[in-house]
Amino acid sequence: MAQVELSNISKRFGAVEVISGLNLSIEDGAFCALLGPSGCGKSTMLRMIAGLEEVTDGTIRIGTEDVTHAAPKSRGTAMVFQSYALYPHLTVAENITFSMSLAGAPKAKQREAAERVAKMLQLTHLLDRRPAALSGGQRQRVAIGRALVRDPKVFLFDEPLSNLDALLRVQMRLELAKLHGDLKTTMIYVTHDQVEAMTLADLIVVLDKGKIAQAGSPWELYNRPANRFVAGFIGSPAMNFLKGQGDGQGVVLPDGTRLAVAQHMAKGAPVELGIRPEHVKVATEGPIRGRASVVEYLGNTSYAYVETDHGPMVVEADDQPVKAGDQLALVPDLAKAHVFDATGQAL
Ligand SMILES: Nc1ncnc2c1ncn2[C@@H]1O[C@H](COP(=O)(O)OP(=O)(O)OP(=O)(O)O)[C@@H](O)[C@H]1O
Ligand SMILES: [Mg+2]
The missing domain is CATH 2.40.50.140 (Nucleic acid-binding proteins)
Structure with a gap:
């Protein structure tokens, strides 16, 4: 568990600035949603926190450490992608413990970890199946399991539910809320779906063209929008x-x-x-x-x-x-x- 501090973060791709001077403090144990329309810089923000993308300017701290230039592996983050990116030739258990096997963990330890995580995600009966024999929701749970097994200080989710049908999204949303309630690990969750952000997060950060339009609780964003952009973005049908x-x-x-x-x-x-x-x-x-x-x-x-x-x-x-x-x-x-x-x- 750790707090995340972003100070004066900017990101340029060539001449194009996609994040400009962004400051944000996410408390230890918070569920923070990065919300905004397509192209506003959500994934870029998340990838910079994970270390998959260098910042152009600014500082990232996780817990007490300055991780601005640290390797992804040493940041204590685990990321779940929208495309589950499972290995088709590995079983569910092997997919979940892939990072452990890379690190050379003993087989018995890996199985134990896979079973522990599978229990939390209702995957126990599927541990020996391959991804091709799973539903979309089950595959997404395996991807979450792969992050869980690493026991990260911070979970990073990039639109993890957007490939699921409406009913399954609601179900997985509840499971994520429960998971956060149990683990109390800091979670940063990228979405363009305001309902997901409103229902899951205690802190919603609305991004507009690489800048924070407003950061606050779901209550604040709905009842006290700071500007027209947030007012029009939060609420359905729109204001x-x-x-x-x-x-x-x-x-x-x-x-x-x-x-x-x-x-x-x-x-x-x-x-x-x-x-x-x-x-x-x-x-x-x-x-x-x-x-x-x-x-x-x-x-x-x-x-x-x-x-x-x-x-x-x-x-x-x-x-x-x-x-x-x-x-x-x-x-x-x-x-x-x-x-x-x-x-x-x-x-
Ligand atoms: N490697 C890159 N080179 C140049 N421009 C990039 C690169 N990666 C992202 N961008 C640009 O940065 C902006 C932000 O992209 P980003 O992927 O962070 O948006 P997003 O908010 O996650 O959008 P979406 O909801 O569509 O996933 C976009 O305009 C995108 O075209
Ligand atoms: Mg994105």
Whole structure:
């Protein structure tokens, strides 16, 4: 177990800077998710922590050690890749203990370790099979087992569940949460799936083009997004944004509608009001009017896509039977609204 400190990390590939001056402190035992859209630098960050990629600038500390230029093997990290990268000619047990066999560990010790790890991952009955005879979820568990057996100080996961079907992802997600609860080892988990990040992590780091857009707990990211990027990235369906102008404690929409909020804005300042679909009520009267173009029924709730005078909006319409074509009035719960200035910073 160890804490991980990244100080002023930059990474350039030739002239292209993909990580810029990134600072991050991950507590010992934390589950940290690196979350962001494709190409924002998540895998590069993880590979630099693992030592598979050199940093251009900055320092990486794991526990008390500066590992910035240490060999991957000596960092005490173990990485699980999206492509499980199992050896097809080896059994599950041999795959799990591959690093031990390279290090020349006695056969009996290897078997003992394979059995210990297999028990944690429900692989015991599969130890003598080869990867070709396993399901995707079982293969992913073997890849996790191979990391577990090394007893690392820090686990590094790069989108480990993205090759699994939806049901299996949920199941493996729960297993990972349990594993972290049992081991209490620091885990750094790369994903572009906000649900995975929200459900697994105690610290979510949202990356935007190689910079931290916000780092915080799932609660903070959902309830107190620091900027428009995070506000739009966390939450599904995504937050609605309405352009307007500030007016003391109100946002004035282009048609003159004034929405009173808690945030204070200078008169005439260009702002955007952000409101989540779950914080808008469908009513017979309200400040925003529009026509439902599509209604998605999900069983426990439904979402109406509404063409309003202020652009398209999505609203949760759980207690209201709404059909496509309906004229709707929308009432945003302004106590839960967010306001962003012209630079995208939350007020
Ligand atoms: N070896 C390399 N040479 C040049 N550019 C690279 C190299 N590796 C990565 N990049 C660039 O760095 C950026 C970040 O890549 P990275 O793989 O870290 O993204 P990511 O956030 O993991 O994306 P994804 O979700 O698609 O896996 C991308 O623009 C990518 O093209
Ligand atoms: Mg990646």
